[in-house]
Amino acid sequence: MKIYRFALILAGFAALFFGLQRLLTPKYMSGVYDGALIAEYYSETKNHEVIFIGDCEVYENFSPMTLFGEYGITSYIRGGAQQLIWQSYYLLEDTLRYETPEVVVFNVLAMQYGEPQSEAYNRLNLDGMTLSASKLNAVNASLTKGEDALSYIFPILRYHERWQELTPDDLRYFVSRKSAGHNGYLMRNEVKPVTIIPDGAKLANYDFAEVCRVYLDKMRVLCEENGIDFVLVKAPTIYPHWYDEWEAQIESYAETHGLLYVNFLEHIDDAGIDFAADTYDAGLHLNCSGAEKLSRYFGAILTEKFGLSDKRSEPAAAAEYAAKLRDYEAMKTAQRSEFETNGKAVTFTYSKS
Amino acid sequence: MVFTTYEFLILLVVAAVLYYTLPRSFQWKLLLAASAVFYAYSGLDNLIYLAVTIISVYLATRRMDDLLAEQARGLAADIPGENAKAYRAAIKRRRRRLMVLCLVLNLGILVVIKYTAFAVQGADAVFHVLAKPEDLGFFRFALPLGLSFYTFQSVSYVIDSYRAKKAGYVERNPFKLALFISFFPQMVQGPISRFGDLKQTLFERHAADADAISAGALRVFFGFFKKLVIADRLMPVIRALTAPGDEFAGAYVLLTALVYAVTLYCDFTGGIDVTIGTARIFGVKLAENFDRPFYSKSVAEYWRRWHITMGTWFRDYIFYPLSASKPMIRLIKPARRLLGDHIGKRLPVYIATMVTWFATGLWHGAAWNFIVWGVLNGAVILISQELTPLYGKFRSKLRLGDGKVYGAFEIFRTFWLMSLIRVFDVYADVPRTLRMFGTIFTDFGAGKLIANGIAPLGLSLADIVLAAVSLAAMIIAGAVSRSKPGSFNSVTFRVSLCAVLALAVIVFGKYGLGYDARQFIYNQF
Structure with a gap:
């Protein structure tokens, strides 16, 4: 057999393999939009002053567009649903391959999980990462029973059965997809007020798992090595319950290492958050109005504590964010109108201006 | 592994x-x-x-x-x-x-x-x-x-x-x-x-040797195709139809027997294809273990064509030594006196056959269903042998000759006979198997089977179409390789087929998270 024939067959196989993989992998352009967020980062201009990492408490509660609009802070959220702390660490490591921000903000709710939780959330956080040592390490640290690392490198090995569930979206977004996030922020404009504040169930042990402590420290050291200020926050969502015992451990850690720690649960009134109007799911997450209030409040702290410069006066940044803000405002208007008319928002993706 | x-x-x-x-x-x-x-x-x-x-x-x-x-x-x-x-x-x-x-x-x-x-x-x-x-x-x-x-x-x-x-x-x-x-x-x-x-x-x-390596690789991919695309896709049907409760009786028992026959064949021959193909990649030629068993015209022939190496093992190390052993030879004389010439002469064969099939059943698993399965196989083989002259008379009386129609009938009869005996393996419980088998005669319920459609099978229509198309492809590939032996000899063609089969297995195979039937059925023996 001539070698060129073999190469030709191999090339044909590779083309079909990767084509089928692209076709069968979920596009996250309807239903679960959270899955689109991690991958979107790679097509961004990477010159952010602030990087947020963490679970839904970052990508639902902080608005980078407000931070820029109000303070000229360029920021990006590398958040994912139920992002585990080691995933946060490796996502940070991955981010530092592309840029070195001045501040990294980590939401501490993930400290509650000392072991991998579910494959579905792993997928939302890891599938979108490009292949790198950081991704492989994140995968290895996150595997739940029955999962295999290879399917994170070749997702067709996980999603091959979707040939029975293909939708028009899979063809529509085969070549390119729309955007779901606004610098990693997933916009929600519905309103569902808080009616009850559930008490936290008693736990057998309030100590954070050792693995969480290790990764928290690894993040701090990584930031230190790169000259980045590491900030800890607890978003002001009232459920899941944030225990006093957890708070004490984080406070102690921040104090020991001289880190800024802001528990926004203690600043709800200062930030002007109204849980009758600023949450879309009865207190689990803030809606856009709440996220903007929180971002305004936090932006002032970031500017004051870390002396971040106002990028609004820089032409390149101003032009870039002008387009982003247009898209942001357009989606906000659309969602609010949809919610007022039909009781639910339907516009969650957009084509970039 | x-x-x-x-x-x-x-x-x-x-x-x-x-x-x-x-x-x-x-x-x-x-x-x-x-x-x-x-x-x-x-x-x-x-x-x-x-x-x-x-x-x-x-x-x-x-x-x-x-x-x-x-x-x-x-x-x-x-x-x-x-x-x-x-x-x-x-x-x-x-x-x-x-x-x-x-x-x-x-x-x-x-x-x-x-x-x-x-x-x-x-x-x-x-x-x-x-x-x-x-x-x-x-x-x-x-x-x-x-x-x-x-x-x-x-x-x-x-x-x-x-x-x-x-x-x-x-x-x-x-x-x-x-x-x-x-x-x-x-x-x-x-x-x-x-x-x-x-x-x-x-x-x-x-x-x-590109020839040996490509032939081996093709056999490996074909084995994976049979196992992961066909056998494991059909396996949920067996699980659904044999679920506790005896709900799927009568006609469903026949359906179960049919689907299990296909599933077991694809599972076992798929595994053997991987085995022989892997060895071939290393230049090692292993003995073939199957020779189109579903085309057999008798149970004895079936067992010469299904799991051939196991059959010859039992023949060479149990059946022959036992039937030709001194005690067996000594048995012939008194047996002829007591039971007549024909039966007396064949008594050692009867005993050796039943012992061999008892051992075959036991080898398949430490359970009564396997023993009954083995003994039934032995009994059917002996009865078939004894009835052979009767078949001959029947055929000559009806002037059936050795034509294709009668041959097809023999194949059909053997296939169903083996499929029904295999039901003991499916239900893995002798009383239940007998009970379910009885419902074929007491509560056939063909109407229920038609009315229920595919809903009870645990498969989607797409699964069924895929399994049917894959089976057809498997049968056609087999027919082509037999009728035109050189069809798969080109290394380029083999490598191309490997690529196609690999893609088919990757996309249509049953594997991955939440899937727990990756073990081959014969691994448990």
Whole structure:
């Protein structure tokens, strides 16, 4: 057999393999939009002053567009649903391959999980990462029973059965997809007020798992090595319950290492958050109005504590964010109108201006 | 290690690359190392059983060989004629003692590990000595990977060594013997190879040959296709139709038998394709284990074409020795007096057949359903043999001749007969099998089967269409390769087919998270 024939067959196989993989992998352009967020980062201009990492408490509660609009802070959220702390660490490591921000903000709710939780959330956080040592390490640290690392490198090995569930979206977004996030922020404009504040169930042990402590420290050291200020926050969502015992451990850690720690649960009134109007799911997450209030409040702290410069006066940044803000405002208007008319928002993706 | 794992594919690729890049003197040593990795992956403790088998077989057969050499030297020297017979008999006795000792040890391991719990349960049922089933936990052992297969292969080697007339049959290099017993592709579901057939191809040096490698790779991918795309896609139907509750009776029992026949065939032949293909990649030619069994015209023929190496093993090491044994020969005379000429003459065959099939059933598993299955096979074979003259009369009276129509009827009859006997394997419970089988006659319910449609099968319409198309492709590929033997000879064509099959398996195969049926059915034997 001539070698060129073999190469030709191999090339044909590779083309079909990767084509089928692209076709069968979920596009996250309807239903679960959270899955689109991690991958979107790679097509961004990477010159952010602030990087947020963490679970839904970052990508639902902080608005980078407000931070820029109000303070000229360029920021990006590398958040994912139920992002585990080691995933946060490796996502940070991955981010530092592309840029070195001045501040990294980590939401501490993930400290509650000392072991991998579910494959579905792993997928939302890891599938979108490009292949790198950081991704492989994140995968290895996150595997739940029955999962295999290879399917994170070749997702067709996980999603091959979707040939029975293909939708028009899979063809529509085969070549390119729309955007779901606004610098990693997933916009929600519905309103569902808080009616009850559930008490936290008693736990057998309030100590954070050792693995969480290790990764928290690894993040701090990584930031230190790169000259980045590491900030800890607890978003002001009232459920899941944030225990006093957890708070004490984080406070102690921040104090020991001289880190800024802001528990926004203690600043709800200062930030002007109204849980009758600023949450879309009865207190689990803030809606856009709440996220903007929180971002305004936090932006002032970031500017004051870390002396971040106002990028609004820089032409390149101003032009870039002008387009982003247009898209942001357009989606906000659309969602609010949809919610007022039909009781639910339907516009969650957009084509970039 | 299971074939349908990434680990197996990695082992195969790494071993194949090293096999053809290292000096050829290392080739069989590399296969031994790969076999050790393959086996150790399933648990290091399993290696102990394997090591006991290898060491005991090596020591026993080597000593047997030494005794033969000693005998030849003795006879060549000046042992007088009258003493020569006694000398030979003495050597034979010593050799037989060694063989028996080795067989008792190795079959003992198999019996203790595989059958103790079953035997104790049986004793409990009879004598009510042990009150609680949980007390039996002590008698259950973890079944080492491929125990039945490598034990049978070792047993055949020991017996063949004993039957050797001249010294030199046995393998005197313990590591080469270890490779023969543990050659990884055939470790888990056969074929059960004979040393005489395998030694040359296994130990000779092989140059990298695109023809052999592409043929082997194609066979491997075809095996994965049969297993993962067809067999495992149909498996949920079996699980759904045999779920507790006896809901799917009557016509559904026939459907279950039909689907199980196809599933088992694709599962087992798929595994054998992977086995033979893997060996072929290393230049090793293993015996074929199937020859279109569903085209058989009788049960006896079916068993000459299904799991061929197991059938010949039982024939050569149980049926023939038993039917031609002295007690059996002695039995003929009184039996002819008592039962008449025909039956009396055939009594040793009847007994040997039933014993062989009882053992075959027991080999498949330590459970009554396998024993009943085995005995039924033996009974059907004997009845068929006895009815053969009657069939002849029937055919000549109806002037059916040997035409295609009657041939098709025979194939149809044999297929269904085997499928229905196999139902004992499906329900894995003798009383339930009999109960369900009875409903074919008492509560057929064809209307219910049609009215329910595909809903009870646990498959979507797309699954069914895919399985049907894949089956058709498998049948057509088989037909083409038989009618035009050179059709798959081009290396370029083979590599292209490999790529197509690989994509088909990747997209349409049943594997991955939440999928737990990757084990081949025959691995459990």
